[in-house]
Amino acid sequence: MKKITLIKGDGIGPEVTACAKKVLDLLVDDLIWTEVSAGLETLEKYGELIPKAVFDSIEETRLVLKGPLTTPIGEGFRSINVMLRKKYDLFCNMRPALTIPGVVSRYEAIDLVIFRENTEDLYAGIESRTDEDTRHSIKVITRKGSTRIIKAAFEYALAHNRHKVTLVHKANIMKETDGLFLQVGREIAKAYPDIVFEGIIVDNMCMQLVMNPHQFDVIVTMNLYGDILSDLCAGLVGGLGVVSSANIGDNFALFEPVHGSAPDIAGKNIANPIAMLLSGAMLLEYIGYYNEGKALRTAIQEVLKDPSNHTTDLGGKCKTDAFTDAVCKAIAIGG
Ligand code: ATP
Numbered sequence: 001m002k003k004i005t006l007i008k009g010d011g012i013g014p015e016v017t018a019c020a021k022k023v024l025d026l027l028v029d030d031l032i033w034t035e036v037s038a039g040l041e042t043l044e045k046y047g048e049l050i051p052k053a054v055f056d057s058i059e060e061t062r063l064v065l066k067g068p069l070t071t072p073i074g075e076g077f078r079s080i081n082v083m084l085r086k087k088y089d090l091f092c093n094m095r096p097a098l099t100i101p102g103v104v105s106r107y108e109a110i111d112l113v114i115f116r117e118n119t120e121d122l123y124a125g126i127e128s129r130t131d132e133d134t135r136h137s138i139k140v141i142t143r144k145g146s147t148r149i150i151k152a153a154f155e156y157a158l159a160h161n162r163h164k165v166t167l168v169h170k171a172n173i174m175k176e177t178d179g180l181f182l183q184v185g186r187e188i189a190k191a192y193p194d195i196v197f198e199g200i201i202v203d204n205m206c207m208q209l210v211m212n213p214h215q216f217d218v219i220v221t222m223n224l225y226g227d228i229l230s231d232l233c234a235g236l237v238g239g240l241g242v243v244s245s246a247n248i249g250d251n252f253a254l255f256e257p258v259h260g261s262a263p264d265i266a267g268k269n270i271a272n273p274i275a276m277l278l279s280g281a282m283l284l285e286y287i288g289y290y291n292e293g294k295a296l297r298t299a300i301q302e303v304l305k306d307p308s309n310h311t312t313d314l315g316g317k318c319k320t321d322a323f324t325d326a327v328c329k330a331i332a333i334g335g
Contacts, residue, residue, distance in 0.1 A: 001030045002287055005057040009067025010039040011261025015269065016276035017067040019324040023299075024065075024280050026331055034061060039069040039080065039261075050080060058088065064254040067276065067282055068261040081256075082125075085118045090154045090247035090254055091145065093118040093226065094282075097233035097243060100274070102304030103314055105238040107213055112233055113162075114219045115153040116226025118247060120145045121177075123223045125130060141177040141222065146184040152190045152248075153220035164196040165189070168221035169230065170206045181222055204332040206232060234258055241272030241313040244279035246286065253286055255279040265312075269319045272311040277327065299330035 006021060008014045024031060038050045049071070058064055069080045080285050084090070093116040099109050126138035153165050159211045171178040177288040191196035200208070202225045208215065209229070213236050221229060234243040240259035247254040257275030267272055277300060285293040303309045303326045310316025311323060318326075 001032060002028075003032045003034065003061040003062045003063065004283070005054075005061045006033050007034045007038050007054065007064060008035065009261060010041055010070040010182070011068060011263045011266040012271035013039070013067025013069070013261060015267075015271050015320050016273040017065065018256065019273035019320060019327075020065060020276045020280040022324060023296065023327055023331070024278060024284065026328055027296060028284065028289055034251075040072055043072060046292070050083075055087075058084075058252065061303050062252045063283070063287065064252070065280060066256040068255055068257065068259060070263075082123055083280070084254065087247040088252040088254070089119065090252060091117065091119050091148055093245060094152075094156070094248065095226075095230040095233070095243065095245045095258060096278075096282075097230070099237050100137045100242055100304060101301050102307075102310075103242055105236065107236050110213055110233075110236050112213065112216055112219060112236075113156065113232060114221070114226055114230045115149055115156070116230060117145055117149040117221070117222050118226075121223035139174065139177045141180050143180065143184060145173055146181045147188065150181075150185050150188045150220050153218050154188060154195060155272045157195050157218045158192065162195070162217045164198065164217040165192075166205075166219050167197070167199045168202050168219060168225050169199060169233040170202050170225075171199070172201060173240040185220070202229075205229065209233065209236070230258060237305050239313055240275065241311065242274045244275050244277075244282055246279070246282045248286070253283075253319035255286070269321055270312050271320050272313050273320055273323060295331060295334055296327075299327050299334060302330045302334070303327050 008017045036054045036057050038054050043049045071080045095114040097112045120140045122137055122139050124140040128136050157165050169178040171180045171182045234240050243258040245258050257279050259275055281296045282295040309318050309326050311318050
């Protein structure tokens with residue numbers, strides 16, 4: 001038996017989380033869900049952006065599957081997502097960018113994993129106005145924060161037979177902050193002699209990723225660069241509809257798609273649920289259901305072999321619920 005907090009989220013969140021719950025329940029029969037509401041719609045209905053019940057549930061289950069949340073402007077904190085990552089110290093944001101056979105994209109056989117530090121950097125939220133025309137934002141990088149994310153990247157590389165870790169920085173300009181991150185990376189790399197380590201400046205990294213993404217393997221970087229690079233990598237494998245993420249700390253873990261609430265397509269039954277489903281696969285693997293996670297990935301690949309199962313973002317006409325049914329059928333056939 002495993003308890004999971006399910007946050008449906010805003011926009012396309014309810015559609016894609018309903019799909020994920022249905023599919024995960026088919027794969028594992030002892031998941032106990034606590035469904036809680038948060039976000040813009042919750043604020044409109046109940047006057048609270050994140051009701052206490054959400055925190056209570058997360059603190060009980062310590063495991064969250066979450067749809068995208070919208071933070072209205074002027075609500076006290078800049079982003080609910082950033083707040084949850086900080087509150088539960090979910091320092092490790094892991095974002096795989098993996099080619100899914102059947103999804104048409106510019107490149108073939110991409111298999112990258114980004115480790116993004118999730119709690120520091122310009123996301124520390126330390127901003128001020130010195131006068132009406134001057135604004136400051138403080139970048140915070142610590143040895144502790146750098147060490148734990150870089151170690152997580154190396155440990156992942158070791159456990160998954162990955163050959164290289166690329167650390168992305170701008171230490172030529174931000175000599176103190178990015179300089180510390182790079183220095184910690186160099187120190188940690190010494191403990192992993194079988195894994196190639198390289199540092200690369202973020203602007204060059206963007207160009208290299210577009211020109212020859214296959215030269216990379218595991219990528220580790222700070223919060224803001226990680227945010228930008230993971231969207232770039234999503235573009236390498238077919239877009240936001242197919243990329244998942246895990247936010248992992250020492251005591252809590254939260255799984256969510258990389259995409260936002262997509263208000264332009266919400267409520268139309270046309271959202272691609274693959275990103276949400278793959279986030280569910282990551283959750284299953286995190287709690288030890290490796291075969292079930294694999295079965296879900298295989299089912300998605302099987303379903304995508306038929307272009308009539310492609311959602312609009314992938315160039316097809318398939319609806320969210322029809323895609324969900326096709327995945328359920330593929331799982332049932334796969335046994
Ligand atoms: P937010 O501010 O919540 O991040 P956004 O509109 O800036 O929202 P996304 O919600 O990620 O960013 O959407 C970016 C684009 O990608 C939109 O055109 C959206 O429709 C599309 N998109 C995002 N997720 C999906 C999905 N699962 N299926 C299909 N299209 C998607």
